[in-house]
Amino acid sequence: MLVRCLALISLWTCPLLAEPWLLVLFKGGSALGIYTPEGQMVSSVPVGKHPHEMVISPNGKYAYITDNGTMAIEQAGEGGNTISIIDLVGRIRLGAISLGKYRRPHGIALDYRTGRLAVTTENPDRLLIVDPVRRRVVRTYDTGGHTSHMVTLDPKGEWAYVSNSRSNNVAAIHLATGKLQLIPTGARPEGSVLSRDGRYLYVVNRDGHKITIIDTSSKRVAGEIPTSRGPVRIDITPDGSELVYAAMEDQKVDFLDLASRRIVASVALDGRPVSLHLSPDGRCALTAAQDIDAVYVISVRERKLLRKIRTPDKSAPDPVCWVDLD
Template identity: 35%
Template structure:
């Protein structure tokens, strides 16, 4: 653990103290509910996107780092990174309906809810990728053979999963149809942020310590591009139309915009107030017009207007709000 946690400590000493920005007020045309895993207090927030108001806050398992929304938008899955479970919540009623135990697989983190009703999660503590069939809660796991398997994305045809491994500096390719590992792709010092283009043809992986993004062709596994970005790129989000991608740069509170057509950096936007904001997860709205940025150090989520690059508002959530999911469902009122 020392190996990959050390650079974050270096960010703190290198960047110095920063003042937390005051919340910006505003409303949004967005409709639906944002679900936020508050890893510092073992809760999940349900936020009405139109008003920015938190409508409910419920208990979860230990360290709810990441969130996945069901394909129909009605449910949210929240991992317990400090344990072995995944909690399922009904969004409309903001209630926990089920807890799934993944044992002996441990420390679930990155998670995807697939269109065929499976949960696919990295289980970092056991060095596995765990697959849960929600029709019968059958649990199967594939060993990654890598160190600190942290985040996961799944191809549009559901045939493959790609896992970023921080400690090994690689991305693992897993055949989901046959439940076996195919290969490891070298990325750099600390592979963490990971994303697929909407058509599944390109895999983007961020080297957090190397301050770069490597783009792979998913047919040949050849490197298409290597792109220098900001300090500590910890997450990647690609727009729904594939025209652009953003890295969340933990070390300086910026996001770097990369054009999808030629992999060139087009903008660097200052979103959060330096490293003390602890900017982590980023997530596009379904229409691609907004980018939501989790600021775990200030217990807020910034809403960015993608076209203008302006922060429209900051939404208050629980302590160290990190994992984000957006549902089109609006929470029921009394």
């Protein structure tokens, strides 16, 4: 089974693995939608209220979903305090991991070495390490900022990078010691991705309309790249030459060449994209628009839209993953 949270490999110009299923997390519908590659929904599994992000277990059998409890960081409220566990084969919710006093979980990443989860919470602002087998929080870290949003782990599982959206910085946290370093970014940092060699972290700033480049060795800002308006999520091509990001305010997906630090292509959309992942081979990108209940499959090579998939009314799709369940 495939074990990574990845974009859909389409039937049109992207090579297709055997019988994949498309997983679409409905933030508004509080459910996980399971789709065929052609875009037909075959199942909907209820989860906690207003889920935000998800990852897939190393064996590909389970999805772990943050039940945030609110639709957006701007909304008041204590929020939820669980991570839903979904059996992807049985298409049922097995249960939930209680986070106790830590509420409004949002970002989630998987340490593939240990199988543990790194989870951000916004109330209070923390990074949690969660054991999904024992279903418990095993360690907590202060993020030193406000509205701890997304999290990226380095390949060795030594450092976690948390975007503190309301304090305009990234918290670099050494997981073994708890050492914390705050790195300034642009306004409202959100998604991030590491360069293929791990030397740089690229952070999109939704209100700053730029990418902050962080040197992961020195934990200092190494540069900035202007973007289209409202960049929210970002990925990198397999060869490391291009960044692909969702520009929510400008309603498009941009392709940015790292050598020239310029946008080389864009794909216009009819909705505001809120998520972005690339397929394993880098040929396809997938994003979703909450405002019009739609998922988009984009050809990276051809820089064009391949398919638009409608989701249920007011489902507000956000992250999208695919797995081979056969």
